[in-house]
Amino acid sequence: MTVLGIESSCDETAAAVVREGDEVLSSVIYSQVPLHRPYGGVVPEIASRSHIEKIRGIVAQALADAFPGEPDPWARIDAIAATCGPGLAASLLVGWTAAKGLALALGKPLLPVNHMHAHLWSVRLDHPERRTEALYPQLGLAVSGGHTCFVDCPEPNRFRLMGQTIDDAAGEAFDKAAKLLGLGYPGGPVIDRMAKAWRNGPLREKPLVVFPQGKVAPDHPLPEGLRPELCVSFSGLKTALLTHVRKTPPQGEDEVAHLCASYQEAIVAALAKRAEAALGGGRYRSFAVGGGVSLNGRLREALDRVAERHGVRLLTAEPRYCGDNAAMIAGLASAGGALPCDDPLALDIDPSLPV
Ligand code: KG4
Numbered sequence: 001m002t003v004l005g006i007e008s009s010c011d012e013t014a015a016a017v018v019r020e021g022d023e024v025l026s027s028v029i030y031s032q033v034p035l036h037r038p039y040g041g042v043v044p045e046i047a048s049r050s051h052i053e054k055i056r057g058i059v060a061q062a063l064a065d066a067f068p069g070e071p072d073p074w075a076r077i078d079a080i081a082a083t084c085g086p087g088l089a090a091s092l093l094v095g096w097t098a099a100k101g102l103a104l105a106l107g108k109p110l111l112p113v114n115h116m117h118a119h120l121w122s123v124r125l126d127h128p129e130r131r132t133e134a135l136y137p138q139l140g141l142a143v144s145g146g147h148t149c150f151v152d153c154p155e156p157n158r159f160r161l162m163g164q165t166i167d168d169a170a171g172e173a174f175d176k177a178a179k180l181l182g183l184g185y186p187g188g189p190v191i192d193r194m195a196k197a198w199r200n201g202p203l204r205e206k207p208l209v210v211f212p213q214g215k216v217a218p219d220h221p222l223p224e225g226l227r228p229e230l231c232v233s234f235s236g237l238k239t240a241l242l243t244h245v246r247k248t249p250p251q252g253e254d255e256v257a258h259l260c261a262s263y264q265e266a267i268v269a270a271l272a273k274r275a276e277a278a279l280g281g282g283r284y285r286s287f288a289v290g291g292g293v294s295l296n297g298r299l300r301e302a303l304d305r306v307a308e309r310h311g312v313r314l315l316t317a318e319p320r321y322c323g324d325n326a327a328m329i330a331g332l333a334s335a336g337g338a339l340p341c342d343d344p345l346a347l348d349i350d351p352s353l354p355v
């Protein structure tokens, strides 16, 4: 099955063509980051307007890239898939409506995809060898600017939420810290870079500041089925950084780098600890980690170590598929992982669609 996928849940307008789950024929991503940078975060109105402007061109480009020289590339597409949630309402609406229009006009099936499920699928893209490996039951971790969740995947295309952030997402924690330290947007890549600079810099012997690791009290009210030891809170971490900076303002780049490394370490340790708890039962064969934050070098190192200790394979996505992209949407849909739906043309977007 060859699927055209569309993604517009946040601040990337993306389209891709994927065959049989993992064979990416094209993947086009337009990032709006420069538009949002002056505001230090995503501005929903700017995001949806930009999606509207770009979506037709991005879809056309994805088709042209997938089938160069082909007179009727649409004839090669079996279905249209798009993200229907979770995400920003006005952003989701653009991609999902475009997909509806295409499906209706072309008379092709329309496949709704859950953005979080797709992040977990992203580890399969451009890795056909993973088709035949025994990967299930699989533990999934989706870490992005909007989400941090631990997911139980007993078999392909089955997802059960086990733990999540009760406030800020991991990427949001990076972004807010960078804003506070005047490092710009998005924060994750800068903090990652600064932390690396600390490791090789003059303050590398100075012990890191110990920041809270976001423990969620065992009696904290949680939605049914969630395990408190797999949940995390990042809002206290940001407050701890603010308090620290007010009391001891960092002097010069080396001290900022030291602070970045300390802050990053708290996020990495928080996630590694939850991963440790999730893998503890010995039930999983692989551990799939997707989302923008999975680009973080330290996080990959720490999760790799946890996975190795439990004899589980850590699967990460190729860097081009870690952030929001449409290849993961088309890929999952072409592997039969779209959401079951009798009448997708009547289906509305759901900004808080659960795992
Ligand atoms: O998956 P993504 O592109 O979009 C969402 O679905 O949110 O993730 C974006 C997030 C941002 O918060 C960004 O700061 C974070 O991923 N990020 C990183 C790194 N690269 C991007 N966080 C930590 N380390 C990185 N290297």
Ligand code: ZN
Binding pocket: 115, 119, 144, 291, 292, 323, 324
């Ligand atoms: Zn995402």
